[in-house]
Amino acid sequence: MDYQWKKLYRLSFLIFKKVKNKNKYIEIFIKSLSIDKKKFTEKLKYNDIPEWDSIGHMTLMSTLEDGFNISIDTDDIIDFSSFKKGIQILKKYKIT
Amino acid sequence: MKINKLKNFAKNIRKNIIFTAFKAGSKSAHIGGALSAADIIAVLYSGIMKIKKTKILDENRDRFILSKGHACLALYSALVEKKFLKKKDLETFESDGSNLLGHPIINKLSGIEFSTGSLGMGLALGVGVALAAKKKQKNYKTYVVLGDGECNEGSIWESVLSASHFKLDNMTIIVDRNNFQQTGKNSSIMDLKNLKNKFKSFGCETVEIDGHDIKKIYKSLINKNLNKPKVIVANTIKGKGIKLFENDNNWHHSIITKSIYKNILKEL
Amino acid sequence: MNIENNIKLWSNLGMRATFGLIAMELAKKYPDLMITTSDVSTSAGLDRYKNKYPDKFIDVGIAEQNLIGVSAGLSSEGFKVISTTFSPFQTLRCCEQIKVHLGYMKHKICMVGLASGLVLGNLGFTHCSIEDIGSLRSIPNISIVVPSDPFELFKALNAAIEHKNSVYIRLTAGANSKIINAKNYEFKIGKAVEILPGKDVVIIGCGNILGNCLEAASILREKKIQCSVVNMHTIKPIDKEIITDIAKENKLIVTVEEHNVIGGLGSSVAEILSGERNNCKLVRVGINDFYSSGGSYEYLKDIYGLSVEKIIQTVLSNF
Numbered sequence: 001m002d003y004q005w006k007k008l009y010r011l012s013f014l015i016f017k018k019v020k021n022k023n024k025y026i027e028i029f030i031k032s033l034s035i036d037k038k039k040f041t042e043k044l045k046y047n048d049i050p051e052w053d054s055i056g057h058m059t060l061m062s063t064l065e066d067g068f069n070i071s072i073d074t075d076d077i078i079d080f081s082s083f084k085k086g087i088q089i090l091k092k093y094k095i096t
Numbered sequence: 097m098k099i100n101k102l103k104n105f106a107k108n109i110r111k112n113i114i115f116t117a118f119k120a121g122s123k124s125a126h127i128g129g130a131l132s133a134a135d136i137i138a139v140l141y142s143g144i145m146k147i148k149k150t151k152i153l154d155e156n157r158d159r160f161i162l163s164k165g166h167a168c169l170a171l172y173s174a175l176v177e178k179k180f181l182k183k184k185d186l187e188t189f190e191s192d193g194s195n196l197l198g199h200p201i202i203n204k205l206s207g208i209e210f211s212t213g214s215l216g217m218g219l220a221l222g223v224g225v226a227l228a229a230k231k232k233q234k235n236y237k238t239y240v241v242l243g244d245g246e247c248n249e250g251s252i253w254e255s256v257l258s259a260s261h262f263k264l265d266n267m268t269i270i271v272d273r274n275n276f277q278q279t280g281k282n283s284s285i286m287d288l289k290n291l292k293n294k295f296k297s298f299g300c301e302t303v304e305i306d307g308h309d310i311k312k313i314y315k316s317l318i319n320k321n322l323n324k325p326k327v328i329v330a331n332t333i334k335g336k337g338i339k340l341f342e343n344d345n346n347w348h349h350s351i352i353t354k355s356i357y358k359n360i361l362k363e364l
Numbered sequence: 365m366n367i368e369n370n371i372k373l374w375s376n377l378g379m380r381a382t383f384g385l386i387a388m389e390l391a392k393k394y395p396d397l398m399i400t401t402s403d404v405s406t407s408a409g410l411d412r413y414k415n416k417y418p419d420k421f422i423d424v425g426i427a428e429q430n431l432i433g434v435s436a437g438l439s440s441e442g443f444k445v446i447s448t449t450f451s452p453f454q455t456l457r458c459c460e461q462i463k464v465h466l467g468y469m470k471h472k473i474c475m476v477g478l479a480s481g482l483v484l485g486n487l488g489f490t491h492c493s494i495e496d497i498g499s500l501r502s503i504p505n506i507s508i509v510v511p512s513d514p515f516e517l518f519k520a521l522n523a524a525i526e527h528k529n530s531v532y533i534r535l536t537a538g539a540n541s542k543i544i545n546a547k548n549y550e551f552k553i554g555k556a557v558e559i560l561p562g563k564d565v566v567i568i569g570c571g572n573i574l575g576n577c578l579e580a581a582s583i584l585r586e587k588k589i590q591c592s593v594v595n596m597h598t599i600k601p602i603d604k605e606i607i608t609d610i611a612k613e614n615k616l617i618v619t620v621e622e623h624n625v626i627g628g629l630g631s632s633v634a635e636i637l638s639g640e641r642n643n644c645k646l647v648r649v650g651i652n653d654f655y656s657s658g659g660s661y662e663y664l665k666d667i668y669g670l671s672v673e674k675i676i677q678t679v680l681s682n683f
Contacts, residue, residue, distance in 0.1 A: 055381050055412055058539070062376040202469050210440070211469050217461060220430045224437015231398075231419060232441070251461075254427035258434065261425075 021095050022087075024067060029083060032056070032063035045082040068095050102310045105177055106138035110337045111364050112173030116186040118352040123190045126198065128347040130169040132274040132307070132332040133241060139313040140239055140270075141174040149179050152207060156236050159209050159225050163218025164243030164272060165199040166349075171208070172196055180207035216249025218242070219269065223255050226267040226325075238267045245277025248286045253298070259325040260299030268317065268326040269300070272307065274334035276345045295327040307332035338363055367515070367548055374514035377409075378539035379572075380478055382514035383448070384409020386521050390446075391417045394525065398443040400435045402428050408448050408478055428457040435473045436465035444525055450484075451477030451493035451534065459499055466530040467503040474524045480510075480534040481571060481622030482651075482664040489658065493534075494651045497599055498627020500532050507553055508600040510534045510570040510621075510629075512544040516597060519551035527553055534571065536622055538661070542575030544595065556603040562592030565679055566610050569620040570596050570629050573670055577620050580675040591679060602632045611642040616683055618647045620675060622665075625650040647682050649675060 030040050033051040046052055052060070061077050064070070070093045072080075080086050090096040110131060117125035141147075145158040162171050172189070175181040181196075188194040195201055199213025209225075212218045222240040229236055246252060259267055273291060275282055282288050296302040301321040305312045307330030316328045334348070335341030338360045352360075374382040387410060391397050400422045405414050414421045422438075424430045428449060435447045448454065454477040455462070465471050477496055484491040500506055507529045511517040517535065524531035531553070544559065551557075559574070560581055569577040574595055581591040594610070596603065596619075610617060617637075619630040630648030637646055649669050656667045665671050669678060 050412070050415065053412055054406070055377070055384055055409055058377050058381060059373060062373050065376075066372065211464065214460060214464055216429075217433055217464055220433020220461070221437040221440070221465070223430070224434040224439075225441055226437075227422065227434065228438050228441035228443065231443075251427075251429040251433070254424070254430035255433065258424050258427065258430055 018096060021068070025064075025086070025090065025096065028063050028067050029060065032060045042083050046080075064090075068093065070095070099310055102139050102143050102314065105142035105174075106135045106310065107364065108177050109134045109138050109170055109173040112176055112183070112186060113169040114338070114352065114357070114360060114364065116169055116172065116189045118357045119187050120190050122351055124349055124351045125169060125190070126166040126349045127169070127352070128276070128334040128341055128345065129164065129243065129272070129274065130167045131336050131338065131341060132334045133164070133167045133170045133272045134173075134337060135308045135310060135332075136241060136270050136272060136313055136330055137170045137174050139310060139317060141178055143314055144317050145239065146236070147178070147207065152180065153204060156234060158236050159222075159238045161210055161218045161222045161225070161238070161240045162200060162212055163222070163240050164215065164246050165212030165218070167241070167243070167272070168198065168200045171200060175207050178207070215243065215246040216251040219252055219255035219259075222267055222269075223259050223262070223264065226259070226264040227262055229266050230262070230264070236266070240267070240269050242269060242271045243277070244271055244273045244275065244282055244288060244291065245285070247271065247288055247291065248277075256295065256298045256300065256325075263323045264325045265321050265323050268328065269295075270328045270330055272332055273329050274332040276334045276348065278348055280345065292329045295329065300325050300327040302327040302329065304329040304331065306330075308336055367518075371515045371543060371546060374518070375541050375543045376539065377514065378541050379511065379514050379517050379535040379537065380407060381409035381539070382517055383476060383478075383521070383535065384411070384413060386518050387413040387446070388416065390521070390525065391420055394444050396443050398422060398438050398445050400424065400431055400438070400445060400447045402426050402431045402449040402453065404449045404478065407450070408476070410448075428453045429461050432458040432461035432465055432473070436461075436469065436471040439471040439473055445472070446474045446476060446521075446525075448476040448478060450491060451480035451496050452491065454478070455493070455496040455499055455532065462500065462506070463503045467505050470505050471530070472528075473530050474521070475530070475532045476521075477532060477534050479538070481536040481573070482668070483536060483538050483661045485658050485664040486660055487658070489655045494622070494624045495627070496532070496534060497621075497623050497629070498631070501600055501627060501632070505529050506600070507531045507598065508534070509553060509598050510536070512570070512574045512595050512597060513541060513572060515543070515545050516551065520553075520597065523551060523553050537572035541572050544572070544574050544578070551597075554598045554601045554603060556597065556606045557595045558592060558606075559595050560591075560593040562590040564614055565589060565591045565616045565618070565683060566594055566614050567591055567618045567620055567675070567679070568594045568596050568607075568610075568629065568633060570599060571622055573620055573622050573665070576665070576670060576672045576675055579672045580679070583672070583676055584679060587680075589679065589683065596629060596633075599629055599632055602636060604636050607633055607636045608640055611637055611640060611644040614644055616645050616647070616679070618649055618675070618679055618682070620670065621650045622670065623650050624653055626653055645682060647678060649678055
C-alpha cells in the first residue's frame with residue numbers, strides 16, 4: 001500500500017515537473033526570440049519567422065542551457081529545427 | 097553655352113599649367129598629362145559643374161575628383177580661373193610646406209575634394225560620394241577623371257562594377273585617353289585595347305569622343321543617362337596645346353627651362 | 365538593454381554574432397549609420413541588420429579596395445561608417461587605401477576585422493590574421509583596439525563610433541568564447557585594464573587569449589607566483605603610463621597575443637620599455653614569425669606557445 005502511494009506520488013511529481021518544464025520551455029521560446037505571446041505556436045520552425053534566424057537560434061540555445069542548467073551537444077543544436085523537434089531533443093536531457 | 101567662353105577658359109588653364117611648371121623649375125612637373133586633360137577640365141569647371149566660390153562647401157555642389165592626380169596642374173589652374181585659388185598660390189607649387197603639391201591634397205575650402213595621386217583610388221571615392229547623394233536624395237553630380245594607364249589598376253574595375261550595380265546615373269567618368277603612361281605607350285606596357293567596349297560591358301552608358309573638341313565634350317556631358325553611370329572615353333593628345341610637347345612622352349614629368357618657356361609662350 | 369544579462373549570451377554567441385546584435389542597437393542610436401562590407405553579412409552576424417535596415421547597408425562584393433574607397437566617400441559626406449570583412453582582407457588587401465583614405469585624408473571609418481588571429485586555422489593561413497596589427501600600426505591617425513570578449517566588443521564599438529580617429533577593431537575567437545569581463549567596468553580607448561592584480565610578474569595580453577592568460581595566472585598562484593594580468597585592449601595609442609609603472613615595479617613582463625611577435629602588442633610594449641631605464645625583462649609570446657601547418661584553433665595555440673601550459677612554462681623559465 002505504502003509502495004503504491006510512493007509510486008503515485010512519484011508519478012504525479014514527474015508529471016508536474018514535465019508540465020512545469022514544458023511551460024518553461026514555451027516561456028524561453030517567447031523570451032529568447034523576443035516574440036509576442038500571440039505569435040507563438042507549437043508549430044514554429046527555424047526560419048519560419050524573422051526572429052528565429054541564426055542569431056535567434058543561438059540565443060534560444062543559450063537561454064535553454066541557462067534555464068535548464070544543461071549543455072546542449074552541437075549535433076542537437078543543429079538538429080533543433082522546430083519547437084516540436086526541440087521537445088524530442090530535450091527528452092535526451094531529461095527535461096521533457 | 098558660349099563655346100568661346102569655354103575655349104578661353106581652356107586656354108587660360110594651359111597658360112597657368114605652363115607658368116606653374118616653369119616656376120617649379122628643377123623640381124619638375126607632370127606636364128603632358130595635365131595638358132591632355134585641360135579641355136575636359138575646362139568644360140567641366142566653366143560650363144557644367146554647379147560650384148560657386150561663395151558656396152564652396154554647399155552640400156548641393158557638384159563634386160569633382162581628379163583620380164589621375166598627377167594632372168593636378170590642370171585642376172589648380174581651373175581653380176585659379178574660378179577664383180577658388182589665387183594666381184600667386186601657383187608660385188608655391190611643390191614648395192616647402194605648401195598645400196599645392198605634385199599631387200592634390202584635400203582642401204575643401206579651396207575646392208579640392210580629395211587627396212589623390214596613388215592611381216586607381218579616386219573612382220571608389222566617387223562611387224561613395226555618388227551613393228551618398230542617392231541615399232540622401234540629393235541632386236548633386238559627381239565627376240571623376242581617370243587616366244588611361246590608371247585603368248591598369250584592378251581597383252578601377254571594382255569601382256566600375258559597383259557604379260553600374262548601384263545604378264549611379266548621377267556619376268560621370270571621363271577617361272583622358274592620351275595613349276601614354278609613365279614609361280611608354282599603353283599599347284606596349286599594358287594594352288587596354290577597346291576601352292569603350294570594356295566600360296560598356298561593365299554596364300556603363302559609354303561614348304567615345306575627341307577629347308579636345310570643346311563642343312563634343314560639352315554635349316557628351318549634358319546628355320542624360322538613366323540608371324547607369326556615364327563614361328566618356330575622351331581621345332586626347334598628351335601635351336596638347338604646345339607643339340613641342342605633343343605626343344612626346346618625355347614631357348610626362350619634366351622641367352621647363354627659361355629658353356623652352358620663352359619659345360612656347362608664343363603658342364599661348 | 366540590461367548589460368549583465370547579455371554577457372553570458374554574448375559569450376556563447378561569440379564576437380561575430382554579437383557584432384550583428386550590436387549593429388542593430390547602433391542603427392537605432394545613429395540615423396546616419398552605414399555598414400559596408402565585401403560579401404560578408406552572415407559571417408558578421410549582419411543578416412538581421414541587413415533585412416531590417418537595407419538602406420543602412422552597402423555590399424560592394426568581393427572588392428576590398430573598393431570597400432575602403434566607397435566607405436571613405438560615404439564618410440566624407442557625413443555618414444558614420446563601419447566597414448567589415450574577414451581580418452586579412454579588411455587590412456592587408458586594401459592596406460594602401462587605408463593609408464590614403466583613413467591615415468592621410470583622415471576620413472573616419474570603424475573597421476571591424478572578423479575572425480582575426482588563429483581561429484580559422486583549419487582554413488589555412490590565408491584566413492588567419494597574424495599581421496594586421498603590425499601593418500596598420502605604422503599608418504598615422506588610426507587607433508587599434510583588440511576586445512577581449514564580446515562584452516568588451518560592445519564597449520569598444522560604442523567608443524569607436526564616437527572616437528575622433530578611425531579605429532580598427534580586431535575580433536578574435538569563435539562561439540562560446542571565454543568571458544573575461546564578467547561585470548560592468550569602465551572602458552576607454554587607450555587605457556589598459558588590470559584584470560588580475562599581483563606582483564613581480566605581469567602578463568599583458570590582448571584579445572580572447574586573455575582567457576588562457578587568466579587560467580595560467582591562476583595555476584601560477586598555486587606555485588606561489590602572484591602573476592598579475594593586464595588587458596591591453598588598445599594597441600594604438602598604447603597605454604604608456606601603465607607600461608612604465610609595471611616596469612618599475614616588476615621583474616618580468618610577458619606579452620601574449622594571437623599575432624606575430626614582430627609588430628603587434630609585444631613590439632609596442634618593447635618600444636615603450638626601450639625608452640626607459642628599468643630592470644624588467646620582456647618576453648613576447650605569440651606567432652614567432654612563421655606560418656605553421658594549419659589546424660584547429662587549439663592545435664595552433666599550442667604550436668605558438670599560446671596554450672595555458674605553454675604560457676605557464678614561459679613564465680616559469682623566465683622568472
